[in-house]
Amino acid sequence: MARDKYVRQSLGSLYSTIKESRVLMVGAGGIGCELLKNLVLTGFGEIHVVDLDTIDLSNLNRQFLFRHEHIKKPKALVAKESASKFNPNVKIEAHHANIKDPQFNVDWYQGFALVFNALDNVEARRHVNKMCIAADVPLIESGTTGFNGQVQVIKRGRSECYDCNVKETPKTFPVCTIRSTPSQPIHCIVWAKSYLFSEIFGISEDDAPELDHTENSDNANEIANLREEAAALKRIRESMGSEDFPRLVFEKVFTEDINRLRSMEDMWKMRKPPEALDFNKLSHEALGAGPAVAQQDQTTWTLAENFAVFADSLKRLSDRLEELKAIADTGNAPPILTFDKDDADTLDFVAASANMRSHIFGIDMRSKFDIKQMAGNIIPAIATTNAMIAGLCVLQAFRVMREDLAKAKMVFLTHSVDRIITAEPLQPPKPGCPVCGVAHTKVIIDPSRATLQDLVEGVLKPELGYGEELSVSSEAGILYDPELDDNLSKKLSELGLKADSFITVVDDEDDPRVDLRLSIVEQALPQDSNSIVLPEKPELGKKPVPPPTEAPAADSQTGTVSNGAPVAGKRKRDVDEVGLEDEQIRKRGKVPEQPVAAQDDDIVFLGDPNGGAIVIDD
């Protein structure tokens, strides 16, 4: 029996299209391993896999194409090797490289019928989105976070692209929220990890990425106070190892600093004022608690228990640092300790300190287990979620391959609504999107001669009808506008423009035409011809008047903006995401509020009476 009998039966007329197609998969991690297996077993004729990484021990629990003996080998190559065995008729090309490398240019993308993203970061996703829009190749974008995931079909001119919706920028916490007015457990955890731990054992908080030290007239005074406080804490660090050290640290951060804060009455008009702690009282109460409580990581410790763990872990960490100092070479930078969620001493210290601070501000205390997840920025990657999302990617790919985009869907996998899989029709491109709301074309330049003047005066104005009001920019910034003509005589190559660079042209006249993105092809052109040639004239429609935009809601706690960006597909969360409750995960995952009712064109699985194959009827 032919190995592809059932696939042929299932796919019907799509079988030969798929067999002859060349597709690209970017990322061979959690989703990528599952997806590559699906693509190979479905019989996609040629599959290119790009991944920049090598295999790590921690990948093996879910990236099933990899085994222990593959650790440190390139993911793309091993994925190819393992998946080829499933179907020798499929050609797999592996690229151990960054997808942003220049060899993966617009022409290269145009060689694919379809691109799949199986990435874990927004930057690479945005890059592939941009390239697929420029090359006009459909993209299936996917991501998972714990039990949630999503698949998005992106096709230039037909659907929203990845950048049609502004992505949430990684959230930082204003330093005043962390240091003066915490209101959530995460604020106290960040304080314990990035301020207290760092000031005592590590590098200064000034280098902590989670803290936003932006000053404005409202907070300048408070920031100056906080700097003084930090300097005073650093001085206490000098007495590490002394009998008095725990009391000095404790009284500085849990008594004196809190009393100072409490004395700023304006701060507490709308909030509950903090209550300072008393070292003597707590050390007395903690006598019976004993540091062994630190082993109980699933229960929420009492204040006295937190004190006991604080004092004990402070001692453990101080002893460690003192030992390191004793053996350190003089002349080198002094040794430091860094927070690691898997290092019990550092986690105990952060958990106990965070909880005591929470108590002071009337915030719920958390178990050490919870704090570990939040401080370590972890959402566990779930193999089943990845497998389901990879399956949904292929089902959506069938619709794209059938050129049936009307039936393609944005699919959500969610843990928190009645239906685990929900779908929404594709939304049309957002007018004014900086990526897909622009016209694209190629421009051939002779790098030895082409100048910016040749582009502006020789092509853009005469051939494309631009008036005086236009601006030209590269990815590095503005190159030309009516007030900036210094670069006109420069060669494009001197301006950093080379093969596969993009140039953006913006029409600044009244009632402007859409922006134009030119991708550069370098070619030596005959001396007697122009140094820049447009092989095709793009259609330049009018720029749509943007509909009134809904201002994204500002997060009342942090002042940062949250706009429900699609799942970033990251297993390890940034610090902004720690403390996400289901509600926030749902927002981030863009999961619809209400499950979307089953629709006529939902996929129906039918049992096959002829031998167990599944016929997919959509």
Ligand SMILES: Nc1ncnc2c1ncn2[C@@H]1O[C@H](COP(=O)(O)OP(=O)(O)OP(=O)(O)O)[C@@H](O)[C@H]1O
């Ligand atoms: N710019 C890029 N070019 C090529 N591959 C990339 C790029 N950025 C990310 N990737 C790859 O995308 C894959 C994403 O997979 P996944 O989300 O499972 O992450 P992981 O690194 O394998 O695991 P984890 O981060 O969860 O430990 C990774 O293998 C990563 O190397």
Ligand SMILES: [Zn+2]
């Ligand atoms: Zn867009």
